[in-house]
Amino acid sequence: MTRPLVIVTRKLPDPVETRMMELFDAQLNADDHVMDRAELLQAVREADILLPTVTDRIDQAMINEASPRLKMIANFGTGVDNIDLETARNRGIIVTNTPGVLTEDTADMTMALILAVPRRLAEGTAFLKREGAKWEGWSPTWMLGHRITGKRLGIVGMGRIGQAVARRARPFGLQIHYHNRRPVADEIEKDLEATYWESLDQMLARMDIISVNCPHTPATYHLLSARRLKLLKPTAYVVNTARGEVIDENALARMIEAEEIAGAGLDVFEHEPAVNPKFLRSDRVVVLPHMGSATIEGRIDMGEKVIINIKTFLDGHAPPDRVHQAMF
Ligand code: 8YV
Secondary structure, rough: OOOEEEEOOOOOHHHHHHHHHHHHHHEEOOOOOOHHHHHHHHHHHHHOOEEEOOOEEEOOHHOOOOOOOOOOOEEEOOOOEEHHHHHHHHHOOEOOOOOOOHHHHHHHHHHHHHHOOOHHHHHHHHHHHOOOOOOOOOOOOOOOOOOOOOOOEEEEEOOOOHHHHHHHHHHOOEEEEOOOOOOOOHHHHHHEEEEEEEOOHHHHHHHHHHOOOOOOOOOOOEEEEEHOOOOOHHHHHEEEEOOOHHEEEEHHHHHHHOOOOOOOOOOOOOOOOOHHHHHHHHHOEEEEOOOOOOOHHHHHHHHHHHHHHHHHHOOOOOOOEEEOHOOO
């Protein structure tokens, strides 16, 4: 039997690529360039299985160009907002993702941003590293930030990552509040001493810190709209390790510039890899280039999950992480 052609759009960690080459006819991307549309189109016309990442837009027009050979899109990543799921389903193409294995890493990064913004970590580091900076020594009134203990953390999206953030935030003395489509199970709520807010608007108006941990879907696009951002206290700040599209980024940037909000910790942006210059200019914003799951362990685990999904599918079984449960 000929081995299935698996086209991998980006360079993956070596152990993952080695295993893929053992199992499949894997077409790898050795120099890790971002594939342009023409290259992606060629991939969907040739591959049995496409293995994309967040940087590849697999939209309706692209899926409609796929050859009938394309049976599976095995996404390297949990968020599947880069893929037109509806069109894939209509064409009978299975889509899988990699949930679970990047929960702890992403929650760690979220916690790091929660701590970094009020304690002015970016500003302090920038000060010492600035060419010709002269530190005159310690001062009781210099570089003062704000205390974290006792503050209210409002988590938008209480799935795996939201809960992992809450578990980390409790020992720092943060009070946990959350908004979700539905409340989480009673035992989880009790364990986290978490307060559910059915109304996102009401929660936003009362929080000190907002952490965005929901996926980007048509329903969550600009969930934090200009109107909702205005509900925040001027002393509040926003952390986002989910997707830039969940926040109206222009509105947030304007509020940062006008000092209508205390700051932001952003790992993701609405138009990646572009970063709004207002964020770069502000010393009250900590910015990271989409690094939430960027640990070698995490990326190998993600690769392992992708391999299990593909292998299970090729063996004629339902892949564990299929996005449309009903499809198999
Ligand atoms: C990944 C992510 O790095 O899994 C996700 O949804 O946002 C990131 O952690 C990226 O998506 C890889 O495709």
